Amino acid sequence: MAFHLDYFLASLVSGLAYLPRTLLLVSLPLALGLLGGLVLAAFRVYRVPVLGRLTALGVSIYQGVPIVVALVIYNLLFMSLFNDVAAFFGVATTVAEVDIIWVGIFALALQEVTLMEESFRGAFYSVPAGQREAALACGLTELQALRRIIVPQLVPVAVPMLMNHVVGNIKNSSVVIAIGVAEVLTGASIPAARTYSFLESYVAAGLIYWALATAAEQLIGQWEIRPEARQSSWFWQVCARVRRRRTVTVAQQEKRGQVHAELEAYQKIL
Amino acid sequence: MLSLKHIRKSFDREEVLRDVSLQVRHGEVVSILGPSGSGKTTLLRCLDFLERADGGELTLDDLHVDLAHAKRRDVLAMRRRTAFVFQNYNLFANKTARENVMEGLVTARGVSPDEARKKAEEALAWVGLLDKAGEYPSRLSGGQQQRIGIARAVVLDPEVIFLDEPTSALDPELVGEVLNVIREVARRGIAMIIVTHEMAFAREVSHHVVFMEGGRVIEEGPPEQIFSQPREERTRTFLKRYLTDSNMYYI
Structure with missing residues (x-):
C-alpha cells in the first residue's frame, strides 16, 4: 500500500481547517470542568449538606456510563425535545438551526466535571488541615482561606492528574463523530472521500491530535513547578517579564501624571 | 478580661x-499543664472555634459568646481579636x-498591602528573622518557622494569644529560641494561654498555672504554689x- 504524501498534506490542511472546532470542543469543557470540578470537590470535602451528597451520587452514576453512550443519549434527547422546549420559552430557533457541536460540548463538559471533581478531591485531602485552621485563626473566612491558602496549594498536586484529563479530553473530543459533529478527524477525512486515501487522512488527524496534546502537556506542566523553583523555567520567566513590564508601565504612568501635575502647577504660577 | 465558663466538649461519647x-x-x-489526653489542646481549640464546644460561655471584654451556638x-x-500559635507551626x-x-492583616483586617508589609517586616525583625522574609517555610528550621x-500572631495585635504546645515539635536545641520570643511577647503585655510541657519555662513566665486532668481543672494558682x-x-x-x-533525658 502506497502512502501518498500529497494526499496526506491535503488531509493535514483540511484537518487543520477544523482545528478551531476541536479547540472549542476541548477548551470549553476544560474550563467548565476546572471550575465545576473544583466547586463540586469543595462541596464534598466540606460536607456541604445536600449538595455534597448529590455530587457524590451524580459523579458515581456518571462515571459508570461510557462517554459515547452518554453522547448519544444527549443527542436523542436534544433532537426530540429541543423544539418543544424552545417553543415553551418562546424562542423561534428550531433544532435544525442549532450547531450540534453544543451537544458534544455539553457531554464532554459533564465528563470533565466528574473527572476533575475526583482529582481535585484527592488534591484537597493532600493539603494539611492545619493550613485551613491557621487561616481561620488569622481571621480569614472559609472562602478566603479556600481562595488564598488551600486552592493555591492543591493546584500543584492536581496538575499531573489534570494533565491526564486534558490530554484524554483532546483525544476524546473525536468521539463526537458518533453524533456527527464536524471537527479535526472529520476534516482530515474529507479528501479521502474523493481519493480513498484513508490511511493518509487518519495519520494526518493523528498528527494534529498528537501536536495538540503535546503542546497542552508542556503548558500545563509549568504549573507543576512549585513557586520557589519557577525562576528556572522559560514559561515563568516570560510571565515575570510581562508582569514586570506592566508594573513598570504603571509606574511610568504615575510619573507621567506627576510631571503633568507639576507642569500644570507651574503654568498656573506663570 | 477573658473569662470562660462551664466549657463542655465530647468526641462521640468520649x-x-x-x-x-x-x-x-x-x-x-x-x-495549662497536664498529662496528654487531659483536654488542654481541645480547650484552646474550642476557644478559637477550631472545635465546636458542646456548651460553655466565653467573655472577651465586651464580647459575649455562647460557644455551642455562636453565629458566624x-x-x-472572636478570631479577629485573638491569635493562635500551633504545635506544628502551620505556616502557609x-x-x-x-x-x-x-x-491576616491584608485579607482579614483590610490593612493596605504597603502598611501590612511594613508591619510584617517590623514583626519579623522583632523575632530576629528579617533576613528570612523572602523564604518559603519549607526552607526554614522548625525554630524559625515557629x-x-x-x-x-503578634502582628495582628490580639488581645490574647493561644499557644498550643509551641515547642513540642522542636528539636531540643531549637526550643530556647522560641521560648525567648514568647518571653518577649509576655514582656509586651499581651495576654497568653499556653499549653506546654516545658515546666521550668511555665514556672518562670506564667502569672497563673492551671493543672488539668481528665477534662477537669484539678488545681490552679500562682506558679510558686503549684510547683512548690x-x-x-x-x-x-x-x-x-x-x-x-x-x-533522665538530660543525663
Missing part, C-alpha cells in the same frame, strides 16, 4: 472537657515568611513524674 472555667486578666500569662459573625469577631506553605505575617508563627506546694495529690504525682522523666 467526654474531653467536663465543665472547665478559667479567668485571664489583661496581660496575664496562663499556663461572633466566631469571626504557599507564602513566604513575609506574606505569612501579612496575610518564631514566624509567633510574629504572625501543690495541694492535690494528682498534681504532685504528675509534676514528680515529669520532673524526674525530663531529668
Whole structure:
C-alpha cells in the first residue's frame, strides 16, 4: 500500500481547517470542568449538606456510563425535545438551526466535571488541615482561606492528574463523530472521500491530535513547578517579564501624571 | 478580661472537657499543664472555634459568646481579636515568611498591602528573622518557622494569644529560641494561654498555672504554689513524674 504524501498534506490542511472546532470542543469543557470540578470537590470535602451528597451520587452514576453512550443519549434527547422546549420559552430557533457541536460540548463538559471533581478531591485531602485552621485563626473566612491558602496549594498536586484529563479530553473530543459533529478527524477525512486515501487522512488527524496534546502537556506542566523553583523555567520567566513590564508601565504612568501635575502647577504660577 | 465558663466538649461519647472555667486578666500569662489526653489542646481549640464546644460561655471584654451556638459573625469577631500559635507551626506553605505575617492583616483586617508589609517586616525583625522574609517555610528550621508563627500572631495585635504546645515539635536545641520570643511577647503585655510541657519555662513566665486532668481543672494558682506546694495529690504525682522523666533525658 502506497502512502501518498500529497494526499496526506491535503488531509493535514483540511484537518487543520477544523482545528478551531476541536479547540472549542476541548477548551470549553476544560474550563467548565476546572471550575465545576473544583466547586463540586469543595462541596464534598466540606460536607456541604445536600449538595455534597448529590455530587457524590451524580459523579458515581456518571462515571459508570461510557462517554459515547452518554453522547448519544444527549443527542436523542436534544433532537426530540429541543423544539418543544424552545417553543415553551418562546424562542423561534428550531433544532435544525442549532450547531450540534453544543451537544458534544455539553457531554464532554459533564465528563470533565466528574473527572476533575475526583482529582481535585484527592488534591484537597493532600493539603494539611492545619493550613485551613491557621487561616481561620488569622481571621480569614472559609472562602478566603479556600481562595488564598488551600486552592493555591492543591493546584500543584492536581496538575499531573489534570494533565491526564486534558490530554484524554483532546483525544476524546473525536468521539463526537458518533453524533456527527464536524471537527479535526472529520476534516482530515474529507479528501479521502474523493481519493480513498484513508490511511493518509487518519495519520494526518493523528498528527494534529498528537501536536495538540503535546503542546497542552508542556503548558500545563509549568504549573507543576512549585513557586520557589519557577525562576528556572522559560514559561515563568516570560510571565515575570510581562508582569514586570506592566508594573513598570504603571509606574511610568504615575510619573507621567506627576510631571503633568507639576507642569500644570507651574503654568498656573506663570 | 477573658473569662470562660462551664466549657463542655465530647468526641462521640468520649467526654474531653467536663465543665472547665478559667479567668485571664489583661496581660496575664496562663499556663495549662497536664498529662496528654487531659483536654488542654481541645480547650484552646474550642476557644478559637477550631472545635465546636458542646456548651460553655466565653467573655472577651465586651464580647459575649455562647460557644455551642455562636453565629458566624461572633466566631469571626472572636478570631479577629485573638491569635493562635500551633504545635506544628502551620505556616502557609504557599507564602513566604513575609506574606505569612501579612496575610491576616491584608485579607482579614483590610490593612493596605504597603502598611501590612511594613508591619510584617517590623514583626519579623522583632523575632530576629528579617533576613528570612523572602523564604518559603519549607526552607526554614522548625525554630524559625515557629518564631514566624509567633510574629504572625503578634502582628495582628490580639488581645490574647493561644499557644498550643509551641515547642513540642522542636528539636531540643531549637526550643530556647522560641521560648525567648514568647518571653518577649509576655514582656509586651499581651495576654497568653499556653499549653506546654516545658515546666521550668511555665514556672518562670506564667502569672497563673492551671493543672488539668481528665477534662477537669484539678488545681490552679500562682506558679510558686503549684510547683512548690501543690495541694492535690494528682498534681504532685504528675509534676514528680515529669520532673524526674525530663531529668533522665538530660543525663
